Amino acid sequence: MNPLAFSSFTLNGVDAQKFLQGQVTLNVEALAENLNRYTAICSLKGRIQFGLWLKKLNPESFEIVTTQDQAEEFAKHIKKFGAFSKMKLEQAAPVFPILKGDTTEFGTIATDITLWQQQAIQAGQAWISATTAELFQPQELRLHQREGVHYDKGCYIGQEVIARLWFKAKPKAWLHVIQGLGAVPAAGEQLDKSVQVVNSTAVENGYMALVIARPEALISLDVTVLDLPESLNGDVARPQ
DSSP states (O other): OOOOOEEEEEEESTTHHHHHHTTBSSOTTTOOBTOEEEEEEEOTTSOEEEEEEEEEEETTEEEEEEEHHHHHHHHHHHHHHTTTSSOEEEEOOOBEEEEETTEEEEESSOOOHHHHHHHHHHTTOOOOOGGGTTTOOTTTTTGGGGTOOOTTSOOOTTHHHHHHHHHHOOOSSEEEEEEESSSOOOTTOEEETTEEEEEEEEETTEEEEEEEEOHHHHHTSSEEEEOOOGGGSSOSSOOO
């Protein structure tokens, strides 16, 4: 049985949008309704603490999905920081993923999660689990190329670090998809000092994985670097 599972929540109330705007990396106020986007809540150090799929039904009603292993801590985080906001977080029915174009949608009908993993990895759609919490920053995961982080919005947790990395620096390593032989490496595993696994899954005769790596480091590994979708193939640094 695939250990990967997902938990869904609803967040409803007059303060829901304002609260989320100060938490997640994307611009919630500008998010189109009924559009699912993968975004993040970061630590003060600018590392992704919680990854979540966010859908705005209207400014007072949101649907949120996390990996099941982050659900409990995510709920605690929202209730702690939102204790004085007029809104309510409630856990909803179990959900299952399906890849649709450049995003993942969720429904209550069971789907093949292993197939979704393979498709999501090949499409460069990295996700954060409890194992990889606080290991990566959004730019490394190409989250801005997925409309999951906006650098022109107001303040949110970790914003100062994330903005500084965008406007004044360039990542030393970033997201790639690779295919290799042998055992499937675990999420968070270091393949060498410059290559770290984000997500992985078994494929015929080996594995496929999303990794954060320096491009030159992949040359020395016995792996094949696969093409990402065109939208994720550009330079991750800010255009000069």
